[in-house]
Amino acid sequence: MLDETQARLCDERPADYSDLTALFINCTLKPSPQDSHTDTLMEMSRAIMRRNGVTIDDIRAVDHGIAPGVYPDMTEHGADADAWPELWPRVEAADIVVLGTPIWLGEKSSVCQQIIEKLYAHSGQQNNRGQYVFYGKVGGTLITGNEDGIKHCGMGILYSLQHVGFTIPPQADAGWIGEAGPGPSYGDELDDGNRAGFDNEFTRRNTTFMTWNLLHFARMLKDAGGIPAHGNSVELWREGRRFDAPNPEYR
Secondary structure (H helix, E strand, C coil): CCCHHHHHHHHCCCCCCCCCEEEEEECCCCCCCCCCHHHHHHHHHHHHHHHCCCEEEEEEHHHCCCCCCCCCCHHHHCCCCCCHHHHHHHHHHCCEEEEEEEEECCEECHHHHHHHHHHHCCCCCECCCCCECCCCCEEEEEEEECCCCHHHHHHHHHHHHHHHCCECCCCCEEEEECCCCCCCCCCCECCCCCECCCCCHHHHHHHHHHHHHHHHHHHHHHHCCCCCCCCCCHHHHHCCCCCCCCCHHHC
8 A cells, every 4th residue: 555655754754653543534425344435545544654653543434323413412402313422432532533535516425524513513512721622633634536526625624624623734635536427436446457546646645745744733732732722712711701810720
């Protein structure tokens, strides 16, 4: 999966990333055990992280009975069942979250939109410094399809992640699209025995850049103890907006 340049970059790593955890959420419409082209592209990013000692967690969202809605547990709001409360601790534990999605009709998948809505369900929660709960986490996205739309989908996904509190590094998206219309998808075996997209320099480079930028920012944030809680603490804002008596806990 990794070429010579990607492997060399891992061997020459500038820092230790072995205490980081990355969660890859695959928003394919295909339930397991069907092959997912999106997952095939995500494997390139996972391979770089694994080689750097990062703990990897994977969720194929469609395999779980996640109830639609923007509350953490939709059984409290009329749903018969909701698997999201069981998945949430894995999101909460991650330093890095990568959403992977196919393109359908020029848009991210309906499953990807559902995951964004479930993340939004937690946007009012806080960390132990009074900040929104996603502060200190970094986010990125990987996108596959056979029609144009990588940048359009990335725009919406990355906006949504930063809106709820994720830090978005430079160039935090990558993807692959084949020719417009019916044809091979990423990772499909071609007539000559090669795999579609594997030799695409643009996709390989951008996926590498995205992965390393996620690692760099996660390392910086973890080493810094997160984002400084000055001017962005919900709890301090609620304390009567009294700036004459700051609480040291939130500095």
